[in-house]
Amino acid sequence: MNSIDVSIIAIYIILTLWVGIWISKRASKGLDSYFLGGKSIKWYYLGLSNGSGMFDISGTALMVGWLFLYGTKSFMLMWLWPIWNQIFIMMFLAVWIRRSDIMTGSEWILTRFGDDKAGRASHKIVALFAVVAAIGFIAYFFEGVGKFLTVILPWDLALFVGNSEWLTSEQSYALIIILLTTIYTIKGGMFSVVATEVLQYGIMVLAGVLVAAYTFFAFSDMEITSVITEEWKTVFFDWELDTHWNSEFQKFNDLVDSEGYKMFGALIGMSLFKGFFASIAGPTPSFDMQRILSTKTVKEAAYMSGFTNLVLFIPRYLLIGGVVVIALVVLAPQMAANPNLTGGDLEILLPQVINFHVPVGIKGLLLAGLLAAFMSTFSAFVNAGPAYIVNDIYKKYFKPKATDKHYIKASHIASFSVVALGVFMGFFADSINSLTLWITSSLFGGYVAANFLKWVWWRFNGWGYFWGMLSGLVVASLQFLLDQNKANLTEGTLLFELAQMSAIFLFPIIFGFSLLGSFLGTYLSKPTNMDVLKSFYANVHPWGFWKPVLKELKKDNKKIERNSEFWRDMVNCAIGIVWQSSMIVLPIYFIIRDYPKAFISLGVFLITTIILKFTWLDKVRKIPN
Template identity: 25%
Template sequence: MNNLPILDITIILIYLAAMVLVGFYFMRKNKNPEQFTKASGTIPGWAIGLSIYATFLSSNTFLGVPGKAFGSNWNAFVFSISMPAAAWIASRYFVPFYRRSGNISAYEHFEKRFGAWARTYTVICFLLTQLARIGSVFFGIALSLQALTGYSMSVIMIVVGVCIILYTVLGGMEAVIWTEVVQAVIKTLGALLILYLLIAGIPGGIKTVFTIAQSHQKFSLGSFSPNFTESTFWVVLFYGFFMNLNNFGIDQNYVQRYHTAASAKQASKSVWLSVALYVPVSLLFFIIGTALFTYYQVHPELIETVKQQVAGERLSTTASSIEITQLASTLKPADYGDKVLPHFMVTQIPTGVTGLIISAILSAAMSTISSGMNASATVFTMDIYKRYFHPTATEKEKLRALYISTMVFGLMGLSTGIAMIGVKSLLDIWWQLSGIFAGGMLGLFLLGIISRRATGHEAFTATIIGVMVILWMTFSDSIPAKYAFLINPLHQNMIVVVGTLTIFLVGLLLTAGKRKRSRMVVNEEFKETV
């Protein structure tokens, strides 16, 4: 690490080593699949709540949210505002549903409800979502550490990835949860420390932040007009509500935690605790982004390095310094928002404190990645390996499959992160990918639990139609200009909303139509009999 003082390097290495040692500590408990996947149902509700909160608070939040607030406004905070409504539905209906089922996989009930195809479809969607999530989080780590170390983003991802894979593979779900409890505290303190250092470096402090931010409309939550072609308040609200329903209702990362609690009541409390923590802390990161904007408005000369760096990355390696400077002068805050916080850390934070904050960023990333790896391995083992390849697998064989698949998904997520190098906005790319994969899963889930009369035939037809709508909305931008009327007019965040509603409503309509036809047939038979 050629740019960091020895003290900062030491703090980071101690943190990474401690996480690996936690994995070794819990390794001795992993004697069977139940312990590896749900810690034998012995985790207290408060620890699960902190664990869910830590999973929400990934490096996408740590870096992407301040970058978004720096480059635009607080429109993305509406996502957090939608969480309590989704949490109420989850604690009231979803948690009891999964606790009664007893299935560690969130997707096993799809087969019982609609057939094997439904289980396979949702499993594939979930695993693709996890690759997108893990990859974007790996990318977030590298984005921050590259500015601090000078090493390539690929090397950073590989080094950190090895540590994460080690403690997740060794420790199982219990290691994941208890490390996330520690990480939840570390990352929250890290965010508060960053905000303190920012305010301390701004003449006039909070008053200046408020004045400058208000003059640039930084506190705006977006337009309240009924416009779904742009990222308005309503677009983000609907997107957030459906995505949070997906998280609490169909995402293995969260469903698996419901089974680690001693009771359904403890599991429900964990959902509310995670929301009670995440909403105000996510607001804290928007405040950090706004404070960063103010800081560089007060010290405009300090931001030139970032603009030059981004301009250099966009041009070819043979570009002259004059060309780079010309492009840098045209860049807007949204073009380099994700790089501002790492730049502030490397240039303005004292030695020793930098190591602590980097550890906080690492903890934000590690909790999401380790959780995603464990959940993906659980789904693969229970829904693919045991279901299709080895139905009579012994406990020892399933445990071995869990170990191997955890490692494989960690490596696949790492590869996805490397492939994301060069994206413009970390938060935007994650929102887009998750919306594409999640829409079909949630629509099918809601159809299954709300409509008791819907069968596999109606569900399959509705899912095919819904997937076609999702694909059209996602890729219609590539349609030639002469067929512009076929291009999706809605904002990309509406994909999960429209996709979910399409599958759910089409399924209901097909079911209602079937019942109507059945009644007509009965009436005709009755008339013939009379």
């Protein structure tokens, strides 16, 4: 690596540490200050921080591979997660969540189900889920960043520790980066996380712009169009994917057939079905929820969520599109001639492009940007997970009365423990992939039904929530075990057929079992206390089936009308998904020089922005602080 690139990375790391430690003194006033920044951070800083936290290395590498192989329509594969839950949060969920005025997602559950035995059961399972997820993702980051850095950086750090059997170069790199990130995250809490993530966001944007600009000077229109087809460039699709590549790149057509996304129409249809319920369920108890709860007012929570969408996708896809163009022009012919070049793993395209095909200076900034992506996502999880340990477990059940100084120390210990446990698990690479896949496959399967019902149905209670989440998680875990052991199953049996199905197509089964657990848990136990429901509805004011609660409020002479904005919110969400999609395809079309489609995308973006100004922004402005 050139000394200029090394210097850029070193300056970035030193600057990040200095900013994080310099601002950390503001986090010592109490738990609210440590985990939520005292609800004093401006909404646009939180929006930049939230977008930065979603700009991770692993996801970027995956999207590079998808865009390379499937073309522009690959952005719809992101609906598997789904990314447009951010639109639902922006349109109405951020307002509902922030009205609770609490610290964590599991504490929010108590405002819905009460603080009795049923409410505490639901509270505990959310807190446990949040902590396990944080540990699992930290372990995943430990493995991922180590592998990334060993591909990019030239030094074998294992030689310096003297025994590569006990500490590999990958693990050494991961330990160094995690240690540096943990220092300012634990010391400064939310203040340091947001400050450093805003800095990291700027680095990532600069890297994306420079990579995109480099492709314009380095490659001609003809070089790009000679590789990609019209099918590669279109966002439209049939039930089954058509041929994406010319005959000279037949190896890539074969890869499309074998990747599992050939039945694209069915896949997107199921993604829409899953995405609707997953999005209304709301954010999982993680850093996204913490950003919402950190805003000063309900109005600013909505602003922050909308701003997150606006700042995330265009710069991210400038970087992804630029890397893909380099891979298309330079690597695609080599890969077609030698399929073993990547071993069929398209995620390796990102480090290969950086290593061999990006000029000095830009390479350093790009590496600093991707390192920033890792550090921002990692620090966000380190800040979110311990909040549930200290506030929802330690403070609530073990030491309810203590000084702020005591709780801050407990937060430091909890943060360090979460990181240490995640790193310990990260040393077992084979098992950590399984753990991460279990979390992600179970996340929406077990989380969706119960968290959807909590918003829209008054009769749904704490036991229904507990058993709904638990049954969904158990069934989703069984599905994952089937997938991991499908080689040992007898062909032709039901279990074998289920094991061959993609997890997305099994979602209705997982969702159905979770609904069954929710309904049985609800109807086999008494309803939530009406005073709790009245307080929740009067405060949050969601739409859905709340008629008995509304009647009781009217008996108390409370002038609260039924929330009748369901259809307006759904129309806004549909417009928002188009708006979000236009921000993804716009930079792609400009980078591949398809200017007619680029200007159409720009037109769609401007039109949907104007519509949302009247249907969403003007509505948010009327919300009282």
